[in-house]
Amino acid sequence: MKKENRYSQKTILLIAIFIAAAISSCVGPKKVNFPEKVDTRNRKISYQSKKTYTSKDTRVWISNTFDGGRVNGVEVINDNTVVVDIEPENIPINKSPYYAFKIWSDTIQQRYVQFRYPHGFAHRYVPKIFDGKIWHNADTTSFLVRDTIATLKLKVNKIPQIIAAQELHTSKEVEQWYQKTIVDNNTTVQLKSVGLSVLGRNIPVLDIYNGDPQNRDIIVLLTRQHPPEVTGYFAFQHFLETIVKKSSVTEAFLDKYRVLAFPIVNPDGVDLGHWRHNANGVDTNRDWSKYRQPEVKQIVQYINEVARLHKSKIVLGLDFHSTYEDVFYTNAERENTHLPHFIEDWFTTLEDEIPGYTVNEASNNSKKPVSKGWFLYGHQATGITYEIGDETPKERIKQIGIISANAMMKLLLNKNIKVE
Template identity: 55%
Template sequence: MKITKYKIVYIVLAFCFILLLSCQTTKKVTFETPVDTTSKKINYQVKQTYTLKDINVYASNEFNGARLNGFRQINDSTAAVIISPENTPINESAYYAFKAWTDTPKPFYFQFQYTEGHKHRYFPQLKINDQWRSIDSTDVYKTGESTTIKIKLDKTPLLIAAQEIQSSDDVKNWYTELIKQKESYANLSIFGTSKLGRNLPVLDIYKGKPENRDLIVLLTRQHPPEVTGYFAFQHFVQTILNNSELSNKFLNRYRVLAFPIMNPDGVDLGHWRHNAGGVDTNRDWSSYRQPEIRQTVQFITETLKRYNSKLILGLDFHSTWYDIFYTNQIRKGTTLPYFIEDWFTALESNISDYTVNEKPGNSKKPVSKGWFLYGHNATGVTYEIGDDTPRDKIKMIGTVTAEQMMKILVGK
């Protein structure tokens, strides 16, 4: 087929039109304090098994979610666990995860050594016989800035980690099992891929027709180690899908987009905070320079446009030292101006001996809760669970927060 110059002009114009539409779907949101989120070099840890030949002790980072940058003998009963971040600048909270074992069973000491300016944050978790538990506090020793732990080693590799590991495979197993026999109203989509090609999944949840529905967005795992927030997200989503009278009424009126792993590369690479582009993705909700955020924004925006919907609420699940809700102060004139007050009042009324810890403040840096507010005039909350909050309490909080959200939104 002969291609004329007119056809070439038409093709070029069509391409430009498509490009223009693409740019429109990812409209930037302005923040008071911009952050440079262009990709930065990361330092990949070398995957290997370390051997201390003189004492027959071994350590390995050859699994997803591991973080171990060096391992050396200090004396016959102690080894240095050397931990460094994926790149800098970064938060000071060092993440670690490794397996250790020995030829001859014995108690052994591991001294954590971090690069300058970084500190020991996470209380060690142990995986024994496929069960996670916290280390006994009597086996943790702090001397100044140094932290040492005592472990009983034997021939079976023991996993020692800053937090329970929930790799991208673990997350996939969870949501795959969750939506079994619920596929008619919990639709799984892979809407994109990460910088290194890992899947970006979303659960699209509603009953009936999707058109003209208000939309709620749930996010988690922007920061890899923050698994307690992810656990709350799990219970929150499970409650929405529990087929109760409340859930059915809610899903017949609203639509939920739940994103269970926003940073799969960082999770599987054992990063402290960043993605494979060396960036904190929760600072990229303005220019969308990282593929994970860019594709998430595109998917949400296209969904809103295609189904004539409005985004009214966004919850981003994280972890920190203690339970806290970060909220926006601007509420008057937004989609749900009274939701925060009503929600928190309901939580305190329905959780025994519970006081909501709220820190209001309008987002200056380009974080998700600011994007919900400035980009969609929607209510946005950063939903934080403490690193050491007990699992039963996380379940209760995740369940009750979902129940009370649904009750408020359906007017029950």
């Protein structure tokens, strides 16, 4: 007698679908090979103690109990001077010591604040001061670096001031910006989430286009992989605001192209006050090969899936960062990309349209697994790391951001730019 099958065909089909989905989930996005390997497996971080440091003798309080705060200890030297200890989340790490703390007193006092770093690290960022209304830079009469010792002269009172390496733009503040400035009342923008960070913070994407998204060439914009690099984020803001501002150029551009903009790649690092890394202690801009970190993996999955579903190509990727000076890091390989002449034409336009501006370009195919190399090796796309100087004035950043966005759109709409 024939033995009866225990499972129905429908059940077997559902099991097969589940197994296929599980396998697909495990496999993840296709890896991209780079000449140099970087180990991006999780590394332990040292969490700073969130607290308010007090001194009964001087009646001065210093606190890091806010998103983006960074101070690891406070030592009172005398009635006039306190030392703040600033340490990284882990090492090895890039030499960009970030700090942010509130300071106040119950009486009006003049105090000297000295910055102390671990061996091998030195002060980088000129202090930015928030008085409760506006941010301003410490001037040369109040801030001095001598023999590796950085000292800030400050008048403190009952109103807490924030002293930070760069202006604070936490994940909540970034959300407020893109919601109000980019998303609200703009029919070309769809706000989505690609997933969650290590600690469960949202990783947003702004999906921007007019009409039918099928067969659209895609431009990808990224920023805040490295938490303190706020001047690059400022350029990203002006660049994106220009793209969504109503004009004949933007209308034509968004009729033809699609923009995927990621305004905060590493929200955990930003809110934890990290120098460089995510909550797993890893530089996300070294993980664009094996995608061990959830932030990069989910962004890559989203970009690839959008391109696959809509039969689109990634043609250009701009990753906004900050460093000591304005510079564009480019890939030397261009001939076999979708936009072989874009970089040369774009830079020529910037020099023509920005008064007194000379493009500072550093060109070399990416050896380590950074985003600009991922665009090249993974998609034959033009990849550029768009760097703004730590102390580039805000008005200059705005000017560069607006003009570079307009120049990009006009060039990509020009028939002389061949998109293969």
